Amino acid sequence: MLTAVKNQVRVCALSIKYNIMREMLNQVTFLMNVTFMILNNASILIQWFILFRLREEIGGYTMREIMVLWGLTAASFGLSHILFARVYSLPELIVSGKLDSYLVQPKSVLLGVMTSSTDVSAIGDLLYGVILLMVAGLSVRGFLFSLLFVVTGAVTLTAFALLLGSLAFWFVRVEMLSGQMVMGLVSFATYPDGIFRGISRFLLYFILPVGMVVYHPVHILVRFDGGMLFTVLVYACLLSAAAAAVFYRGLRRYASSSLMEARM
Amino acid sequence: MDRQEKPAGLNVGVLEKRWRLPGRKYRVIYRSVLMENLQYAANIALGFFGYFVFIFIFVKLWDYMYRSPGELIAGYSKEQMIWYVMMTEMMWFGSNASAVGRQVKTDIRGGNIAYLMNKPYHYTLYILAKYTGEWSIRLPMYAGLAAVIGTVMVGPVPGFRLITVPAMALCIVLGLTINAVFKICIGLLSFWIEDSSPFQWLYDKLLLVVGTVFPVEIFPKAWQSFFKLTPIYTVCYGPAKLIVDFQPEKCVEILAAQGLYLAAGCILMFSVYRKGVRKLYVNGG
Amino acid sequence: MGIHLGVWNMAVLFYIIRKLVLREDGVMQAIHVEELEKTFRVRRKEKGMRGSVQAILRPQTEEIRAVKGVSFGVDAGEMLAFIGPNGAGKSTTIKMLTGILYPDGGRATVLGIDPAKRRRQLAYQIGTVFGQKEQLWTHLTPYDNFRFFGAIYDIPEKETERRIGELAERFELGEFINTPVRNLSLGQRIRCEIVASLLHKPQVLFLDEPTIGLDPVVKESVRSLIRQMNREFNTTIFLTSHDVGDIEKICKRIIIVNAGQIVLDDSMEHLKYHYLHKKIVEVKMQEETALPQVEGITILKRKGTHARLEVDTGRIEIGDALRRINASDVEDINISNVPLENIIMDIYKAEGRDTAS
Numbered sequence: 001m002l003t004a005v006k007n008q009v010r011v012c013a014l015s016i017k018y019n020i021m022r023e024m025l026n027q028v029t030f031l032m033n034v035t036f037m038i039l040n041n042a043s044i045l046i047q048w049f050i051l052f053r054l055r056e057e058i059g060g061y062t063m064r065e066i067m068v069l070w071g072l073t074a075a076s077f078g079l080s081h082i083l084f085a086r087v088y089s090l091p092e093l094i095v096s097g098k099l100d101s102y103l104v105q106p107k108s109v110l111l112g113v114m115t116s117s118t119d120v121s122a123i124g125d126l127l128y129g130v131i132l133l134m135v136a137g138l139s140v141r142g143f144l145f146s147l148l149f150v151v152t153g154a155v156t157l158t159a160f161a162l163l164l165g166s167l168a169f170w171f172v173r174v175e176m177l178s179g180q181m182v183m184g185l186v187s188f189a190t191y192p193d194g195i196f197r198g199i200s201r202f203l204l205y206f207i208l209p210v211g212m213v214v215y216h217p218v219h220i221l222v223r224f225d226g227g228m229l230f231t232v233l234v235y236a237c238l239l240s241a242a243a244a245a246v247f248y249r250g251l252r253r254y255a256s257s258s259l260m261e262a263r264m
Numbered sequence: 265m266d267r268q269e270k271p272a273g274l275n276v277g278v279l280e281k282r283w284r285l286p287g288r289k290y291r292v293i294y295r296s297v298l299m300e301n302l303q304y305a306a307n308i309a310l311g312f313f314g315y316f317v318f319i320f321i322f323v324k325l326w327d328y329m330y331r332s333p334g335e336l337i338a339g340y341s342k343e344q345m346i347w348y349v350m351m352t353e354m355m356w357f358g359s360n361a362s363a364v365g366r367q368v369k370t371d372i373r374g375g376n377i378a379y380l381m382n383k384p385y386h387y388t389l390y391i392l393a394k395y396t397g398e399w400s401i402r403l404p405m406y407a408g409l410a411a412v413i414g415t416v417m418v419g420p421v422p423g424f425r426l427i428t429v430p431a432m433a434l435c436i437v438l439g440l441t442i443n444a445v446f447k448i449c450i451g452l453l454s455f456w457i458e459d460s461s462p463f464q465w466l467y468d469k470l471l472l473v474v475g476t477v478f479p480v481e482i483f484p485k486a487w488q489s490f491f492k493l494t495p496i497y498t499v500c501y502g503p504a505k506l507i508v509d510f511q512p513e514k515c516v517e518i519l520a521a522q523g524l525y526l527a528a529g530c531i532l533m534f535s536v537y538r539k540g541v542r543k544l545y546v547n548g549g
Numbered sequence: 550m551g552i553h554l555g556v557w558n559m560a561v562l563f564y565i566i567r568k569l570v571l572r573e574d575g576v577m578q579a580i581h582v583e584e585l586e587k588t589f590r591v592r593r594k595e596k597g598m599r600g601s602v603q604a605i606l607r608p609q610t611e612e613i614r615a616v617k618g619v620s621f622g623v624d625a626g627e628m629l630a631f632i633g634p635n636g637a638g639k640s641t642t643i644k645m646l647t648g649i650l651y652p653d654g655g656r657a658t659v660l661g662i663d664p665a666k667r668r669r670q671l672a673y674q675i676g677t678v679f680g681q682k683e684q685l686w687t688h689l690t691p692y693d694n695f696r697f698f699g700a701i702y703d704i705p706e707k708e709t710e711r712r713i714g715e716l717a718e719r720f721e722l723g724e725f726i727n728t729p730v731r732n733l734s735l736g737q738r739i740r741c742e743i744v745a746s747l748l749h750k751p752q753v754l755f756l757d758e759p760t761i762g763l764d765p766v767v768k769e770s771v772r773s774l775i776r777q778m779n780r781e782f783n784t785t786i787f788l789t790s791h792d793v794g795d796i797e798k799i800c801k802r803i804i805i806v807n808a809g810q811i812v813l814d815d816s817m818e819h820l821k822y823h824y825l826h827k828k829i830v831e832v833k834m835q836e837e838t839a840l841p842q843v844e845g846i847t848i849l850k851r852k853g854t855h856a857r858l859e860v861d862t863g864r865i866e867i868g869d870a871l872r873r874i875n876a877s878d879v880e881d882i883n884i885s886n887v888p889l890e891n892i893i894m895d896i897y898k899a900e901g902r903d904t905a906s
Contacts, residue, residue, distance in 0.1 A: 036462030
């Protein structure tokens with residue numbers, strides 16, 4: 001059992017390593033992608049400088065909390081897209097029948113698919129996020145916690161995308177929708193939760209898991225709360241389990257490319 | 265009807281031989297893409313979600329920022345401020361301009377350009393016509409959506425008069441076209457560099473941060489005069505400003521600026537394309 | 550504790566029984582398929598705008614029965630060609646046997662394992678080569694790729710090295726084993742694909758159009774590799790191909806499917822014997838002479854001193870037929886069988902007509 005897990009981890013690690021190696025073949029493109037993504041993210045700070053000229057705090061956040069919020073979101077998004085970029089294009093793979101080669105390998109199909117590509121610019125996102133967390137003035141303990149939240153955030157985000165993407169086994173049109181939902185989640189995750197009240201607040205904590213990805217972590221970093229930490233960790237695990245279950249249930253309906261051949 | 269259903273690239277060559285207005289082939293490209301896209305209307309509707317999220321966030325944000333009902337920020341009332349974002353985002357989502365840059369990039373990098381550039385049309389205009397066909401479906405749908413959620417969430421645009429609609433529409437069309445021209449220019453950089461998308465991001469972010477989420481007036485005075493020189497003024501700020509606060513003299517000014525920008529943009533686009541093609545011939549792709 | 554022991558005992562018992570069964574039979578069937586079924590649901594769209602609107606409002610689906618109750622068995626070490634026209638259901642079958650698709654009905658076991666239930670366990674024992682799909686990383690060298698596959702199949706590093714060396718020598722990969730795959734020719738690449746799928750010493754090898762797009766020389770070397778695999782390791786070969794050469798030169802048995810059903814399951818020799826009661830005789834005479842007008846001989850083509858005749862050996866013995874030709878006049882003569890390609894085409898056509906009506 002233990003060796004099986006070890007072997008699986010080894011294969012995933014190799015896969016991720018090779019993905020990144022492939023992207024680094026052209027160093028100019030690689031470096032340009034990474035640096036421009038950092039600049040790209042940094043430009044958003046202008047928006048917040050402008051807004052904080054108008055008010056000293058927005059939704060209970062000062063510039064410092066905004067930096068933590070952005071740091072967590074960018075780093076989680078980055079980490080998830082470096083390791084598991086394929087999850088975000090899963091519906092396309094399912095619909096066009098491109099899972100075959102993962103299905104004939106004696107390893108987990110899900111992990112094989114997930115780790116089969118990477119997104120270079122996400123390295124820029126991750127770096128930017130971590131830099132922001134470093135300069136946001138957290139204590140050492142706070143910074144270490146924030147790294148933990150980057151991981152839980154990445155896991156939750158990936159699981160959410162996987163859950164929606166796997167619906168493509170049933171509904172062809174999911175492709176658009178799942179992308180929209182993920183981007184929607186990320187959009188919410190870059191604004192202070194204090195501006196949302198009532199139903200929208202409920203929505204952000206229970207339907208789109210923005211609360212679990214970033215709002216709770218920000219609150220915990222501002223003032224530690226063990227219960228909240230526990231919730232975040234458990235939620236990440238549960239959502240992952242649910243997403244994997246949906247994926248494997250759907251895999252029984254997988255049609256390979258036979259559907260497209262039949263259409264001709 | 266039959267003729268239009270064929271792929272665009274195939275029958276324009278035939279049309280060329282007949283006596284027609286030179287713009288005709290681009291109209292055919294435009295129309296065939298339009299037909300194709302009607303079928304994807306349902307997909308577009310699914311994209312409403314992203315738009316709604318953005319608008320929702322900004323309604324909440326400005327709700328929070330405006331403390332008292334009559335307050336003005338940078339000369340805008342709360343309603344105007346929200347409608348401003350709603351209009352710029354409508355153009356953003358309704359135009360899906362990133363598709364143009366991506367198309368040019370994949371055409372050039374994928375080698376498809378070799379076939380496209382020998383067709384009896386100008387590649388850049390072909391892309392432009394194709395893209396215009398795409399947004400002709402999307403934009404009205406987003407406009408409808410914006411009108412509905414705007415009216416429900418913040419109430420009608422203050423001081424809106426129906427008579428000004430044609431001028432606004434013209435402004436929007438010009439704005440989107442200028443934007444597309446610039447995105448094509450950036451896409452054409454793919455002749456020289458492997459991946460032009462980082463430049464697309466930066467250009468997009470400039471539009472987004474400076475021109476889309478806020479009106480230019482909110483920035484410090486010194487920045488404003490600089491922004492007026494960038495495409496922001498003609499692409500997003502101009503049209504949206506007219507919608508939330510229509511003034512005839514402002515309209516004339518913006519249209520004039522758009523004319524200038526469009527001309528300059530096209531000259532740039534043609535010359536970059538010519539240089540790129542020459543480079544392709546010399547190096548053989 | 551009790552439960553654990555129970556499970557353990559059952560596992561041991563199962564193992565013993567399987568061993569006994571195997572010993573009794575001598576050989577276990579490598580592949581066993583019973584009444585296998587697969588149906589796809591396809592969305593249907595009428596033509597034109599109205600159809601598009603309708604497809605959105607009221608989507609209509611249509612069932613396509615890709616595989617309709619297919620049964621067959623393959624013995625260990627057999628070399629089988631599984632062929633049929635496009636859309637006949639052969640890829641669907643191969644995908645059900647390798648665990649890619651879930652069957653809708655019937656039963657399939659490969660090496661005694663149900664592909665749908667124990668996909669991973671089966672994957673260790675079988676190899677797959679899909680000619681049109683690539684499983685190699687193109688930016689890596691074949692060597693690095695093989696090491697990756699070694700990791701996938703849990704082969705210890707030393708053992709991986711040893712097998713790479715062995716296979717590289719046998720398949721002559723030496724000169725390009727350290728060149729990135731994207732710089733290899735198609736022929737070199739497909740050889741690497743095959744080696745990658747042999748690294749874990751599979752007992753059954755599934756090949757889906759392995760020689761597609763290759764030049765004749767490479768085709769021949771791929772075929773001899775496959776034969777060699779079978780000879781040395783007794784690997785069962787399950788091959789689909791449109792290339793008659795592949796079928797003729799590799800396989801001893803042939804299954805033809807059409808419209809989701811098996812229409813022929815026969816040994817290669819028997820197929821030829823059965824269908825080959827016709828011989829083609831080509832002659833070149835010294836001068837234009839009259840050709841024999843006998844029952845059983847048809848003149849296919851005649852041009853000057855050249856003639857092509859078809860001899861139906863069911864009606865006239867080949868010796869008799871030859872005796873009718875004036876031997877002293879013959880400048881050149883060539884007797885051949887009807888090409889296998891024609892035979893297969895005839896079977897496709899005949900069966901296609903049957904099932905269509």
